[in-house]
Amino acid sequence: MPCVADWLNNPFSIVQGIFAQNVPNSDWEKKVTEYFKEKLKENNATNWVPSLNDVPVHYLKPNSLVKFRCMVQDMFDPEFYMGIYETVDPNTNTRVLHFGKYRDVAECGPQQEIDLNSSQTVTSERQTFYCVPVPGESAWSVVVLNLQFYAYISASQARVSPSTSYTPSRHKRSYEEDEDMDLHPSKQKEQHMGNSHYCGGDIHGCVEPKRLETEASAGHHLISPNCSPPLDLNFPLPGEKGPACLVKVYESWDSFKVNDVLEVYGILSVDPVLSIVNNEESCAVPFPTDSSALDPMECMDTAEEQRVHSPPASLVPRIHVILAQKLQHINPLLPACLNEEESKTCEYLYLTSLFVSNFMSELSPVRAELLGFLTHALLGDSLAAEYLILHLISTVYARRDVLPLGKFTVNLSGCPRNSIFTEHIYRIIQQLVPASYHLQMTIENMNHSRFIPHKDYTANRLVSGVLQLASNTSLVVDETQLEQGQLDTTGVHNVTALGNLITWQKVDYDFSYHQMEFPCNINVLITSEGRSLLPSDCQVHLQPQIIPPNMEEYMNSLLTAVLPSVLNKFRIYLSLLRLLDYSISDEVTKAVEEDFVEMRKNDPESITADDLHRTLLVARFLSLSAGQTTLSRERWLRAKQLEALRKARLQQQKCVNGNEL
Numbered sequence: 001m002p003c004v005a006d007w008l009n010n011p012f013s014i015v016q017g018i019f020a021q022n023v024p025n026s027d028w029e030k031k032v033t034e035y036f037k038e039k040l041k042e043n044n045a046t047n048w049v050p051s052l053n054d055v056p057v058h059y060l061k062p063n064s065l066v067k068f069r070c071m072v073q074d075m076f077d078p079e080f081y082m083g084i085y086e087t088v089d090p091n092t093n094t095r096v097l098h099f100g101k102y103r104d105v106a107e108c109g110p111q112q113e114i115d116l117n118s119s120q121t122v123t124s125e126r127q128t129f130y131c132v133p134v135p136g137e138s139a140w141s142v143v144v145l146n147l148q149f150y151a152y153i154s155a156s157q158a159r160v161s162p163s164t165s166y167t168p169s170r171h172k173r174s175y176e177e178d179e180d181m182d183l184h185p186s187k188q189k190e191q192h193m194g195n196s197h198y199c200g201g202d203i204h205g206c207v208e209p210k211r212l213e214t215e216a217s218a219g220h221h222l223i224s225p226n227c228s229p230p231l232d233l234n235f236p237l238p239g240e241k242g243p244a245c246l247v248k249v250y251e252s253w254d255s256f257k258v259n260d261v262l263e264v265y266g267i268l269s270v271d272p273v274l275s276i277v278n279n280e281e282s283c284a285v286p287f288p289t290d291s292s293a294l295d296p297m298e299c300m301d302t303a304e305e306q307r308v309h310s311p312p313a314s315l316v317p318r319i320h321v322i323l324a325q326k327l328q329h330i331n332p333l334l335p336a337c338l339n340e341e342e343s344k345t346c347e348y349l350y351l352t353s354l355f356v357s358n359f360m361s362e363l364s365p366v367r368a369e370l371l372g373f374l375t376h377a378l379l380g381d382s383l384a385a386e387y388l389i390l391h392l393i394s395t396v397y398a399r400r401d402v403l404p405l406g407k408f409t410v411n412l413s414g415c416p417r418n419s420i421f422t423e424h425i426y427r428i429i430q431q432l433v434p435a436s437y438h439l440q441m442t443i444e445n446m447n448h449s450r451f452i453p454h455k456d457y458t459a460n461r462l463v464s465g466v467l468q469l470a471s472n473t474s475l476v477v478d479e480t481q482l483e484q485g486q487l488d489t490t491g492v493h494n495v496t497a498l499g500n501l502i503t504w505q506k507v508d509y510d511f512s513y514h515q516m517e518f519p520c521n522i523n524v525l526i527t528s529e530g531r532s533l534l535p536s537d538c539q540v541h542l543q544p545q546i547i548p549p550n551m552e553e554y555m556n557s558l559l560t561a562v563l564p565s566v567l568n569k570f571r572i573y574l575s576l577l578r579l580l581d582y583s584i585s586d587e588v589t590k591a592v593e594e595d596f597v598e599m600r601k602n603d604p605e606s607i608t609a610d611d612l613h614r615t616l617l618v619a620r621f622l623s624l625s626a627g628q629t630t631l632s633r634e635r636w637l638r639a640k641q642l643e644a645l646r647k648a649r650l651q652q653q654k655c656v657n658g659n660e661l
Contacts, residue, residue, distance in 0.1 A: 007039050008048060011065045011267050011322070012102070019099045023084070029101065033251070036065075036322045040265065049265060052243050053133055054146050057270060057317050066268045068245055068319055069145075069330065070131035071470045072260045073234060074462040076309055083124030087112040100124070101250060102320035104269045104313075127253035128309075130461070132235055133242035134261055134330055134470050136437040138430055140571070144332040231311055236453075236464040237437055246311075246318045258462070259518060261327045261470045263336070269318035274310065308459040329472065330434045331575040333568055359572060363627040366569045373570070376558055377428045380545030383645055384412060387540045388525075390621035392432065393577040395472060396505050396521040404505035408617055409524040411532040414542035414653070415480050422478040422527040424555035429474055429525070431559065432570050436474040439466065443485035451494040454510035467497060467507045471521040472578065479528035495534075503535050538614060540646055541653050577624045584631045592616070592636060615643050 007014050015032050022028035040046050050060055052068040060066060082100040089095075089111050097120060098107050108114055115121075233244045247264055249256065256262060327336065335352045367389070374385035387410055394408035415421055426438040439445070453465040469475065477498070487495065501507055502524050508515040526532045531539060548554035584592075599607045619639035623631050 007036065008065050009061055010063070011036070012063055015099065015102060023097055028099075029250075033322060036265065040323065046265075051145065052245060052268075052317070052319070054142065057243060057268070057314070060268055062268060062270050064268055065265065065322075066319065067263060067265045068131065068243075068247070069134065069263050069327070070245065070247070070261070071134050072129045072247075072256060072258050072262065073132045073236065073244075073464055073468065074130040075256075075258060076128040076130065076461075078125050078127050080123055080125055082106065082121060084120060084122040086115045086118035086120045088115045088118075089113075102267045102322070104318055104320075105271050105273055124250075127249045129247045129249060129253075129256065130234070130244065131247045131262070131264075132233070132244050132464075133240070134435050135236045135240060136435045136469065136473055137330065138434055138436060140431060140567075141330065141332055141434045231307070231315060233316070234461070234464050236466060236468040238449075238466075244316050246316055247321060247324075248318060249321045249324060256324070256326065259468065259470060259520070261330055262324055263327055264319055264321045264324040266319040266321040266323075269320060270313040272313065274313040274318070302458055302460075304459045305461075308461050328579060329575050330470070331571060332434075333572050334575055356576065359576060360627050363573070366573050367625055369566060370570050370573060373558075373562060374428075376546075377425065377555070378542065378544075379547070381543050383642070383649070384540050384542050386642060387538065387646070388412075389625055390618060391523060391525060391538075392429070392474070392574050393621055393624055394523060394617075395578045397582075399519070402504060404519075404521075406617075406620075407502075407505050407521075407537060408621065409502045409526065409536045409538070411526045411528060411534075411536035411539040412542055413528050413531055413539055415527045415529060417480050417529045419480070420551055422476070422480055424551065425527065426476045426478075427555065428559070429476060431567060432574055433472075433474045434571075434575065435470055435472070436476065437466070437469065439475060439477045440481045441477055441479045442481045443483065443487065443491070446491035446494050447488050448490070449494065451497050452507065452510050455512060457512065462509070465507075467501055467520075467522075469520065469522055472523065474523045474525065477524060477526045477534065479526055479532055479534070482533075499535055537617070538646070539650060541649050543649065577627075580624055580629055582620055582624060582629050582631075588631050588633065588636070591633065592631075595636070595640075611643070615639050618642060 014035060018031050018035065019028050022031060040049075046067070049065055049067045052060075052066055053070075081103075085098055085100055085106065087096050087098060087108055089109075090113060091111060095115070095118075096112070100106060101124065106114060235242075235244070247262075247266070249264075325336070335355055370389060371382070371385055374388050375382045378384045378388065391408050391410040395406050396404045397406040399405065412425075423438070426436070430436050430438075450463075450465045451467050453468045454463050455461075456463050497507060501520065501522060505521060506517050506519050509518055524536075526534055526536055546554075596607075596612050616639075619631055619636050622639050622642075623629070623635045626635070628635065
């Protein structure tokens with residue numbers, strides 16, 4: 001039987017063995033998938049597989065098994081390839097069948113030629129997705145995934161070097177130390193300067209491999225020796241790092257779409273011949289596995305399209321997918337799948353159920369600690385902290401016609417103007433959720449940023465924008481930075497797009513001749529001095545009970561005081577509650593309806609259908625925050641109480657400031 005090293009370091013040997021045993025039977029492809037699926041179920045084997053998110057591509061063995069956690073940024077046209085082809089030796093006339101699946105370059109011996117007219121040739125189809133790391137992924141999420149991989153490396157003494165595998169030689173730190181580095185970047189910088197842990201080569205010197213420079217650039221652009229201008233990796237958010245990959249999918253690609261978050265397991269392809277098409281002086285062809293003549297670039301109309309669709313493999317590696325799954329969430333502290341449909345084994349179901357039940361048993365103290373933590377972060381305002389918890393566990397659970405149900409955009413008004421308060425609130429949210437982005441709503445950003453993805457027909461690709469985000473990303477919009485000024489056409493379009501995202505949870509991508517709606521599920525928190533210019537589902541006016549003399553020191557001490565183990569509980573709490581089902585019994589529904597009628601009788605002008613909808617949302621998230629999946633009379637009354645307090649605060653502020661609110 002093949003050992004671990006075989007299916008990890010040389011998966012082609014496994015595929016070749018199955019192919020040789022089963023050809024001409026067409027079941028060989030299914031057997032390959034089943035083989036690797038079973039291998040990955042064994043003893044946390046998914047942690048054994050090196051991840052392109054964490055390990056630089058130049059430290060991975062070509063044609064080895066890798067994994068990649070990514071968002072589908074674009075999908076290219078399907079491509080045809082030789083699924084099975086035949087080679088012939090002109091001297092002996094010996095014929096050999098080969099598989100073209102999982103390959104970019106056809107395998108052909110020195111004395112062999114590919115017989116393009118062979119009756120054994122099978123033309124197949126595959127779909128290419130352009131994938132990027134999840135936009136705005138939090139550093140703590142990367143730390144957890146790194147530690148899982150390093151734990152395997154340390155235990156198994158597996159070696160990965162430029163010719164075999166990856167060898168992490170950094171000194172291990174405890175998880176608490178890693179967390180401390182994430183919370184205090186200055187300390188991380190100091191440690192790196194004083195104690196480098198990993199030598200990445202003669203040119204780049206020594207770097208720490210927690211998030212090694214797979215990017216070679218801090219921005220979107222990488223310079224290819226054969227490309228001018230620099231290659232744009234098309235990341236949605238500015239300043240993002242990480243590898244972009246061409247992910248080639250062979251089965252069930254219709255189930256994946258743009259903006260889906262995937263985890264793929266496949267064979268890494270970085271063959272230098274793939275870069276030949278980027279060299280205008282070369283007439284070599286990259287591989288003869290395409291059914292249209294020999295050059296797959298022939299079907300591309302422009303040089304720009306060729307450059308974008310076939311970038312250098314050293315910068316944009318290829319992954320030939322053996323297994324892929326759409327992720328419900330990207331929190332590495334939770335099991336990957338939390339519903340029965342996606343869980344394939346009884347053992348997995350049992351362990352997942354055990355994890356959830358164990359955590360739910362201690363939910364109440366976790367909620368209390370989180371409420372206290374956020375109350376301190378919001379300067380002693382416990383009501384605002386309550387609503388922030390409800391916001392962080394909100395999610396779009398259904399759509400009725402065009403109306404997204406479950407969205408809960410909160411406008412936190414009363415925030416200090418032009419201060420660092422919002423920045424610190426974002427830092428705290430960033431420590432709690434797996435993916436987030438801080439959008440400063442300035443005239444400059446509105447007029448010059450690219451919010452809406454648009455189609456570039458010259459390069460035949462979707463050019464990304466800031467609002468191309470993965471599901472359940474937390475978007476913090478800082479309106480306190482907004483000053484007087486003139487919005488140009490781009491600015492107006494960006495503000496409109498932001499408003500549509502909040503109201504309808506959709507972004508209209510620009511395809512020049514038409515717009516195409518892409519539904520999304522983004523949690524938006526707006527901080528503002530007065531009432532926001534943007535729409536929101538709920539406005540909460542901040543009433544600070546503490547005025548720290550030094551906001552920076554106050555927020556830093558708050559983050560320092562909380563233990564990493566407690567932070568982990570907060571992270572599990574917020575991610576897990578989003579995934580729970582929720583229902584309202586007929587009995588409680590009737591009681592709510594009767595209560596609403598009574599409220600309308602007592603105060604017909606101030607109680608509207610919108611108030612009922614918002615109170616039901618608050619009651620839903622209050623119930624879920626307590627681990628209850630049905631609405632009780634107690635939670636309904638508590639929701640009414642919170643809403644009454646919130647409205648009274650707004651009314652009080654309105655009386656103070658006239659009609660501002």
